[in-house]
Amino acid sequence: MQIQDLPYPDPGVPDARSGPRFLWWLWRNQLGGQLKALAWGLLHFVGVSALPFCVGLAVQAVIDRSGTRLALTGGLMSVCGTAIAVGDTFLHRSAVTNWITAAARVQQLLARRAALLGSALTRRVAAGEVVAVSTGDVEKIGWFVEAVSRFTAAALTVVLVCVGLLLYQPALGWVVAVGLPLVAFAVLPLLPRATRRADEQRSKAGRATELASDTVAGLRVLRGIGGEELFLDRYRRASQEVRHAAVRSARMWSLISAVQVLLPGLLLIAVVWHGIGLARQGRITVGELVTVYSAVMILNYPLRHFEEIAMAYSFSRPSAGRAARVLSLERSTAPPRTGGDLDGNEDPPGAGAGTPSGDLYDPATGLLVPAGRFTAVVCGDPDAAGTLAERLGGHPVEPDRSVLLGGVPLDELPLSTARTAVLVQDKDPVLLSGTLRELLDVPASGAVRAEDALAAAQCHDVLDALVQGSLDATDPMDARITERGRSLSGGQRQRLALARSLITDPEVLVLDEPTSAVDSHTEARIAEGLRGLRSGRTTVAFTSSPLLLDRADRVALVHAGEVVAVGTHRELVDSEPRYRAVVTRETDEESAVTREGPSGSDDALLRELEEMEESA
DSSP states (O other), X not given: OOGGGOSOSOOOOOOOSSHHHHHHHHXXXXXXXXXXXXXXXXXXXXXXXXXXXXXXXXXHHHHTTOHHHHHHHHHHHHHHHHHHHHHHHHHHHHHHHHHHHHHHHHHHHHHHHHHHHTTHHHHHSOHHHHHHIIIIIHHHHHHHHHHHHHHHHHHHHXXXXXXXXXXXXXXXXXXXXXXXXXXXXTTGGGHHHHHHHHHHHHHHHHHHHHHHHHHHHTHHHHHHHTOHHHXXXXXXXXXXXXXXXXXXXXXXXXXXXXXXXXXXXXXXXXXXXXXXXXXXXXXXXXXXXXXXXXXXXXXXXXXXXXXXXXXXXXXXXXXXXXXXXXXXXXOXXXXXXXXXXXXXOOOOTTOSSOOOOSOEEETTTTEEEOTTSEEXXXXXXXXXXXXXXXXXXXXXXXXXXXXXXXXXXXXXXXHHHHHHHEEEEOSSOOOOSEEHHHHTOOOOOSSSOHHHHHHHTTOHHHHHHHHHTOSSOOSGGGSEEOGGGTTSOHHHHHHHHHHHHHHHOOSEEEEESTTTTSOHHXXXXXXXXXXXXXXXXXXXXXXXXXXXXXXXXXXXXXXXTEEEEEEOHHXXXXXXXXXHHHHSOOOHHHHHHHXXXXXXXXXXXXXXXXXXXXXX
């Protein structure tokens, strides 16, 4: 795989049982690139390590006054220089390719896993950890995967040099052969402590990132309640903890680097001291002493890769562990594969059965949504409403309690089919940055035009605001929306998100509090537009707004996890106290008065609804 061929057509099925297993799986899937880097690395390191032998031969040739041998040695040095240059160039090219392709493979796997899990991902993994995995962790994993081939080439070179020195000059070669393994592995006792400190630093950095993302996401609310300083102080403390942990980690790695400099220096001193004694005794020549000395000095270069691989593994192991945890997450009930792969990739168009249709039924609560009708659901607990909305979208909290669409369990359908059948818009939909045209360019049936969806969602003032806030766009569709729509008000963001959902025109559309941030007059017009545009299609709205409830064909009250009443809005207002308590915010005393006397409050509520309808 070359960089220009990215992305992968199929990144594969990862071994997510643990971080080391995931790293091993990545390395195996890049075997061709790893072998290429190993070959170029051997050429480079062997060329570097052969230079001391050339220097020794040249010195000895000068001492012996042999011009022929000196010329041959010069030619050999030229060959070594060419090998070093070519090997280094293509080693760097291969290493960078391995790094980028490994990181790209991990990013593809994470993106597909996020698409498979949907909103369940942020409920099961902290937001800070998701950010850390998809950014810094990907780079660390790619670093280790590409460093393996360079380390292997360096290790093989060290072995070859030791063998060569033993054969070339056994009297000095044995000193190098004994000393080099001690130098290479002397840092092993320090690695566990360095790894623990590095893990502590990354853990604190993840918590700081999570705190920062939460603060930015809730900045508007924090400003409203004056909580900026409180969260700023928390982030300052978290940032200082990260700094102190980073300093402690850097101290250990500095100690490891110092050991990697000190011990080779001591080995070099031992070789020179012993070699001078042998030369004075006449057991070795000056050229042989220079050769061994130069070889030990040059070996410091490949030995540095022992430190790098230790550092790369120390940093990448927890990163790979976090990535493996995300990649091992599954939907509550995994659907059978009919055309997708084991990684959760969506089936291609036409795979499996067609999109089912019919009534939507939730066995956990007993909620029945008739096909082609506008059904409103009232829950006293907003969290319970959000959970039920997600379950209706095919994300069951409990196994074997899947929602049925036309009698077919949603979690047994291919993922692409389930998402085509049911679309869920949650309480806080996200608007991606880009133009309005790009925002509304979503997979859709084609039956609903963007103009009709924007009109039904009452986005006329939003379009005007986008044009006024744009420097060069005269067409609202070409106006840019900032990240997460932060330049728009909450009600404007909500209406654009509703228009985007209406354009998709799914078989079943589930809306969780779609008008909670708009005023009552706009809400009345949205209710009318929603009912008209979704006529003949199944629509479910979780709301406690009387304006939306009055437009619904059917209203269901969910209390304590089950449906306790079904009817129209006006019927439930008259007959169900628990419904009135949620919709009208009626207190216990008012409820008692209502049961004892005429329903004056109900009449007032109905009159208010009629007045709003007339004004709208």
